[in-house]
Amino acid sequence: MLARLSRWFDRRGWADILIGAPYLWLLIFFLLPFLIVAAMSLGTKTPTAPPISFGGEYPLLNWDSYARVLGDGLYLRAFLTSLANAGLAMVLCLLIGYPMALGLCRVSNGWRNILLMLVILPFWTSFLLRVYAWMGLMGRNSWFNRLLTDSWNLLVPVDWAVKSVPMMNTNFAVVLVMVYTYLPFMILPLYASLERLDPTLDEAAMDLGSRPFQVFRDVTLPQSVPGIVAGGMLVFIPAAGELVIPTLVGDASSPMIGRLISDEFSAARNWPMASAVAVVLLLIMVVPTMIYSHYQAKAEGSK
């Protein structure tokens, strides 16, 4: 018996265990919970515990929650707000991150290692505290807000003068903090793809009479598209489902979808509604994920 077990282990048992353990773990603790959520979205809210039931003639064909997601303006607005905020944050990250990544490629080796460490450092420090740091800057009485207020009042006619710049609890604050927290996700893939470029191509283009901007537009930019896509998706995907940032600095009257899901679930105790919104959000997320993996596969193929 023991000998047979040992032979099985040598032949394929060790491999089965290696595959099986993490497989089983993800099936139980990731796939199963998600399938339960998908099933919940077809249920009905009840005042029991757990607050859900599956009734009617066709218990699993109750699409009411989905009808509300598509029909109720609240949900559509939340989806649009989320996509707009995440899209804006992605574009701003690209506009700031691209020259920074390019700059990192151009500084000396010693500086580059230090600066790269400085890009990665915020990523290791607490996400929550990075959001919190901006709460301190944006508040009405903070030195930063007063600085902005004073410069605004100096520049515009007296009639337009303001007491303070309204920043907290606006969509502007959400986008600003998103750019701040997700910028490293943009810089690092961009740097990785720019660093690989052959500098002699730039020189060749220069020798053939291109001006620096033309070199950038015709040589550097097209070659960095995989980095742009990777960085863009790494910013967009987490930003669209963000919960912490809109809760702390966002506008409660135009909630983002992550906050809406959480509110439906915890405050309203409406599990079917929260689940339906979650499923729709995931379906929307499939599109950027496909784009991302398409370019990843292409980048790996060209290596």
Add this chain to the structure above:
Amino acid sequence: MNRRPVFLITVLCFGFAFFYIPILSMIVYSFNASRLATVWGGFSTKWYVSLMSNRQVIEALMLSLKIALVSATIATILGTMTGITLARFGKFRGRMLFTGLVTAPLIMPEVITGISSLIFFILMADWIGWPGSRGFTTITLAHITFSMVFVSTIVQARMLQADRAIEEAAMDLGSRPWQVLFDVTLPVISPAILSGWLLAFTISLDDVVITSFTTGPGATTLPLLIWSKVKLGVTPDINALATLMVLTVGMGVVVAGIVMNRAEARRRADERMAYRSND
């Protein structure tokens, strides 16, 4: 290109100012004597003193460290198994689903992962009586699940770079497959396993959203404690706590970076020596 890239250097300076001014401002205001968090009222270290005697903060920190240690260790074991499987086993039945399961937690919005874990735990308690109450165990299980895929990504990338010839040589010399795994593969990828563990540890230590859904009465981690206070606004004692956390992690990362750089340089030097002595 012999022109100095003035524009790029300027953007870099502004970029790093953007990165670090909020954090520096937070550090400065943690030494603020005034109770109003954003108005300067003179230098003081009183918030640090009151922090040191705050039992709640210390207990939350201990719970966070405990969860991070346990979840990072199990996540590293499972993630390493996953990474090796995906890099070495080629096609096997159910690989498509497995790849999907490993990728999905990376893109799943945290709020959805949190809610689905909570619903899962509630229903399980209803159906089979487990878990009896939510807290340390449920938080740890949820953390393992979403941090193991990060470990797996790192390990898989390292495995794809590693030289398979060494493993084949060990096989040819008569090692059994699992001996190859423990004696050859794991030592070769050990730096990746270590960075995977560190990443899993920090992810767990930092998580708010998933923890807030999977926690139960009495189990308050440090991020949850900060989260509940921060929702009410900016306070000087959170500034002090944040400063301590940022400085601890910052120093840790810098030291780890230096140590890893040195180890890498030494390894390269050793390799050069080895090749030279072969000639």
